Amino acid sequence: MRILAIETSCDETALAIISDATGSVGIERHLVSSQVDIHAKYGGVVPEVAARAHIERLFPMLDLLEIPRDGNEIDAVAVTAGPGLLPALRIGVETAKALSWSWQKPLVPVNHLEGHIYSVWRNQTEKFEIRNPKSETNSKIENRKGKRGIPEFPAVALIVSGGHTELILMRGHGLYERLGETRDDAAGEAFDKTAKLLGLGYPGGAMMGKLAAGSLQQAAGKIDAVAFPRPMMDSGDLDFSFSGLKTAVLHYVKGTAAPAALSDVCASIQEAIVDCLVLKTQKAIEKVRPKSLCVVGGVSANRRLRERMQEMADKEGVTLFVPDLSLTGDNAAMIGIAGYFNAKAGKFVDPLTLAADPGLRLGESSS
Numbered sequence: 001m002r003i004l005a006i007e008t009s010c011d012e013t014a015l016a017i018i019s020d021a022t023g024s025v026g027i028e029r030h031l032v033s034s035q036v037d038i039h040a041k042y043g044g045v046v047p048e049v050a051a052r053a054h055i056e057r058l059f060p061m062l063d064l065l066e067i068p069r070d071g072n073e074i075d076a077v078a079v080t081a082g083p084g085l086l087p088a089l090r091i092g093v094e095t096a097k098a099l100s101w102s103w104q105k106p107l108v109p110v111n112h113l114e115g116h117i118y119s120v121w122r123n124q125t126e127k128f129e130i131r132n133p134k135s136e137t138n139s140k141i142e143n144r145k146g147k148r149g150i151p152e153f154p155a156v157a158l159i160v161s162g163g164h165t166e167l168i169l170m171r172g173h174g175l176y177e178r179l180g181e182t183r184d185d186a187a188g189e190a191f192d193k194t195a196k197l198l199g200l201g202y203p204g205g206a207m208m209g210k211l212a213a214g215s216l217q218q219a220a221g222k223i224d225a226v227a228f229p230r231p232m233m234d235s236g237d238l239d240f241s242f243s244g245l246k247t248a249v250l251h252y253v254k255g256t257a258a259p260a261a262l263s264d265v266c267a268s269i270q271e272a273i274v275d276c277l278v279l280k281t282q283k284a285i286e287k288v289r290p291k292s293l294c295v296v297g298g299v300s301a302n303r304r305l306r307e308r309m310q311e312m313a314d315k316e317g318v319t320l321f322v323p324d325l326s327l328t329g330d331n332a333a334m335i336g337i338a339g340y341f342n343a344k345a346g347k348f349v350d351p352l353t354l355a356a357d358p359g360l361r362l363g364e365s366s367s
């Protein structure tokens with residue numbers, strides 16, 4: 001089976017071809033065009049601007065995939081149906097519907113969050129491409145060699161992105177039980193909002209990680225330089241809360257006469273966020289005793305989070321899976337992999353009626 005996958009839920013225009021030609025699911029092509037440069041000047045993603053950029057980029061990118069005009073060689077079209085920004089989602093959904101209808105190929109909706117989870121579900125040699133169609137110099141081809149393992153059920157997934165922080169239990173493909181989630185800001189938002197308070201630009205999560213790690217040719221930050229709060233550590237449930245951290249950082253920035261060095265503040269903020277994520281994930285593991293732990297989404301690129309999760313997973317005797325760095329942020333390869341398993345389970349929808357759903361929850365079906 002070969003699947004064309006489309007992702008436009010936020011500010012990355014992404015396409016991929018997924019296939020099981022070699023016996024297990026893998027990525028054939030994988031194109032991501034980021035709009036981060038466009039939105040940075042607004043300090044956040046502007047939905048209508050994102051939608052317009054998706055329209056401009058999607059068709060040139062489709063051409064790059066060199067799919068025959070009649071859709072021959074493609075067995076199904078997978079698309080992110082939600083959650084996300086409605087104007088942005090609609091471009092991908094309407095394009096997928098048109099292709100599915102005109103090619104007479106089944107249409108598979110994918111929840112963006114299940115996409116992030118499935119970013120670790122691949123185990124074969126692959127060659128894929130990351131390309132900004134406007135700038136050939138940004139092209140990069142990655143070659144992946146060798147077999148890798150895939151998660152086993154039951155699995156616990158921690159999704160940490162700019163919009164979501166959720167702990168999910170999976171007892172099988174497509175079966176999602178929510179164990180906990182954030183009550184206010186997402187972990188990525190906590191990174192971005194506190195980074196903004198420190199003047200690190202938007203989105204500042206990755207920059208904060210670099211300053212904390214000392215990867216900008218400065219000394220690594222001290223994780224205990226500033227005592228920031230770790231909300232809900234003793235709440236007895238598996239929920240998170242990050243808005244108090246943002247307020248604490250604001251007070252620190254405005255009210256401290258002699259603040260610590262920037263890298264120390266970054267390392268202290270990062271440690272507070274990572275502590276909350278690791279502790280609640282550990283509690284989830286102790287509660288449901290899964291075989292695998294998947295840590296996915298944009299924030300899973302964070303080096304310190306990976307280190308701390310690995311230590312915890314080793315201690316708990318559970319196997320940790322994190323995505324390749326090119327699959328932590330939004331991309332269509334993960335949508336195609338999730339779409340592959342949805343297609344195997346016969347989860348198709350009528351290409352005339354699928355509607356983008358900005359508030360789609362994991363485990364709910366799109367219509």
Ligand code: KG4
Pocket residue numbers: 010160161162163164187188189191192203204205206207209210297298299300301302303328329330
């Ligand atoms: O999954 P994603 O690309 O988009 C959403 O679906 O939201 O996640 C983006 C988030 C942003 O908040 C970004 O700052 C954060 O992931 N992020 C990081 C790092 N790289 C990206 N946060 C902390 N450390 C990083 N290295």
Ligand code: ZN
Pocket residue numbers: 112116161162297298329330
């Ligand atoms: Zn995402």
